[in-house]
Amino acid sequence: MANSVTQEYMQIPAVTRAYTTACVLTTAAVEVHTKTHSEFHSVFALHNSRLAPVQLYRYCRMLEEGSFRGRTADFVYMFLFGGVLMTLFGLFANLFFLGQAFTIMLVYVWSRRNPYIRMNFFGLLNFQAPFLPWVLMGFSLLLGNSIVIDLLGIGVGHIYYFLEDVFPNQPGGRKLLATPGIFRFLFDAPQEDPNYAPLPEDQDGISWNGQGVEDTGQDQNEEDPQ
Template structure:
């Protein structure tokens, strides 16, 4: 039987677990000087003109050097991504993977507009935002200091990130993540319920992806 941290990791649902492991390994690789952040950041010119396409993936796994800010983002991403995958997306791994994939594509497109070379924290705010909108009456205690309801959680975390880093630039990526999360929530929870069109490719994964994940 696995014990300790191995048992804890194996209990995390697969999409969140894979993301968490890759994020930790990426930061450890930078910390051990196996790679540098300059080899991981995303820009259209570097990724496509200079043919370094891996940057479109590594930008989502590097949360920065191991620090308080690293722990802050990793903890909240893991907590709410896990709860979302275990509740709204239980036995629907393809749907959750599709949500993150579409959100990643939107963030890559927005990256040049906001000068965001690393998009890990932005993507991490997508599940946080979606979970908060799907649990509007849930009370949340922040650091044991005060209690808010779930819809205010993303903005509270953005404000804390701002205070932690001392500059609004540090919170810009989190705000962009909230905006992309809002689009994901609207397409899945509002559009499919209130609009005539029903589910679209933006709210339902392709059949091939469902088969790949064994959801059908």
């Protein structure tokens, strides 16, 4: 049982595994803290905090295995770009707990890159994927939460989506979010040269030399016997 759980855990893409683990540990700490508050507040906090990691894991993994498949460096760079921009906006708005905003950002990018997927919300509402961030924001409003966090996540997600997917494809547009080379060195596996072709070998395991003449061990200047 433990081995199967470990194997399943290690099959999660690297970035999703690392970030989700950090969020789950943080959530666990929050749950321990809420036990010192009233029963109602504790139940509400537990429900809300558990829902966020589920959303995070689901859409983070779908992004990493989907449009960012084989592009780990680009995925990490999106994390950095979104985190820095969100932190700057959060400082101006006096917002310090931005985990939900980051999750909404991931949801937004995924939803815009999968516009034709049909979604169902608790079996009550059917809609296409691009409306998902707004549905989640409405759900937060029903729970009595401030929607400023959700709007921040949607805003940062839209900025990334526009700069990465929209603007480069416009007349006169160009790619502005270039992933630094150090990211590719650290996170992307080296790719083989598609033009590389190994030298053929004969049956004796002797490779052809660079001049295109097979080395047979016989002096090439020796004249053939008459």
